[in-house]
Amino acid sequence: MAVFEDFDFGDFWSGSDYERKAYIGEALDDALVQSIERELGYKLPKSYIEFMSFQNGGIPKNSRHKVDVGTSWAEDHLAITGIYGIGRRPDYSLCGEVGSKFMMEEWGYPPIGVYFADTPSGGHDMLCLDFRNAGPDNEPPVVHVAQEDDFKITFVAPNFEKFIRGLRHKDSFPFEND
Numbered sequence: 001m002a003v004f005e006d007f008d009f010g011d012f013w014s015g016s017d018y019e020r021k022a023y024i025g026e027a028l029d030d031a032l033v034q035s036i037e038r039e040l041g042y043k044l045p046k047s048y049i050e051f052m053s054f055q056n057g058g059i060p061k062n063s064r065h066k067v068d069v070g071t072s073w074a075e076d077h078l079a080i081t082g083i084y085g086i087g088r089r090p091d092y093s094l095c096g097e098v099g100s101k102f103m104m105e106e107w108g109y110p111p112i113g114v115y116f117a118d119t120p121s122g123g124h125d126m127l128c129l130d131f132r133n134a135g136p137d138n139e140p141p142v143v144h145v146a147q148e149d150d151f152k153i154t155f156v157a158p159n160f161e162k163f164i165r166g167l168r169h170k171d172s173f174p175f176e177n178d
Contacts, residue, residue: 002050003046003047003050003051003161004047004050004051004054004161004164007164007165009054009055011061012060012061012062013055013058013059013060013061014058014059014060014061016059018059019058019059019082021090022082022090022091022092023057023058023059023082023083023084023085023090023092023093024055024056024057024058024085024090025056025057025085025086025087025089025090025093026056026087026089027056028049028052028053028056028086032086032087033049033086036086036087036088036094036095039095039101040094040095040100040101040114042113042114042129042131043138044086044114044129045129045138045139045140045159045160046138046139047139047159047160047161047164048086048116048129048160049086051160051164052085052086055085056085056086056087056093057082057083057084057085057086057087057090057092057093058082058083058085059081059082059083060080060082060083060167061169062167062168062169062172063079063080063081063167063169063170064077064078064079064080064167064168064169064170064172065077065078065079065080065156065157065163065166065167065168066166066168067144067154067155067156068155069154069155071125071144071146071154078119078125078127078144078156079119079120079170080117080118080119080127080167081117081118081119081120082117082118083116083117084096084099084100084115084116084117084118092118094114094116098118098123099115100114100115100116103115103123103126107123107147108147108151109126109128109145109147109151110145110151110153112128112130112131112132112143112145112153113128113129113130113131113132113134113140114128114129114131115127115128115145116128116129123147124146124147124148125144125145125146125147125148126144126145126147127142127143127144127145127156127163128142128143128144128145129141129142129160130142130143130153139158139159139160139161140159140160141155141156141157141158141159142156142157142158142159142160142162142163143155143156144156
């Protein structure tokens with residue numbers, strides 16, 4: 001059974017011109033996924049691959065996620081700008097110009113996994129698939145990493161699926177920093 005079999009993709013992505021240019025990569029195939037996994041040094045979670053097979057990266061309409069511990073963004077939530085697709089292009093993809101390796105090598109993010117989503121901070125905090133304690137099912141937790149807070153790591157969701165299903169519209173919470 002597919003992880004996102006009951007998920008409504010029709011209303012998930014923004015559909016903007018910027019999304020198409022900056023985030024959406026080519027259609028996935030096994031060779032591309034394996035090549036990106038080799039380059040990153042991690043086997044991507046099945047849920048992430050499945051999700052990207054519907055649209056390979058983009059800007060979600062629902063861009064907020066509740067957190068139990070405050071982040072550099074707010075006390076009760078975080079915001080994302082986009083989710084990186086599996087590929088080398090466009091720039092906002094896992095191995096793109098400002099992808100996961102770039103964030104570790106150029107910005108000093110800790111090498112704990114795969115950085116897959118950016119935020120409105122312009123690189124000062126990111127979301128990461130944290131492989132430090134990934135279980136046998138290879139579904140690592142999602143964490144928020146704050147560059148300007150000495151790379152503080154905050155738990156967000158137990159896996160990618162729960163992260164995606166936990167995204168809400170910005171009007172869903174009484175946000176402090178809007």
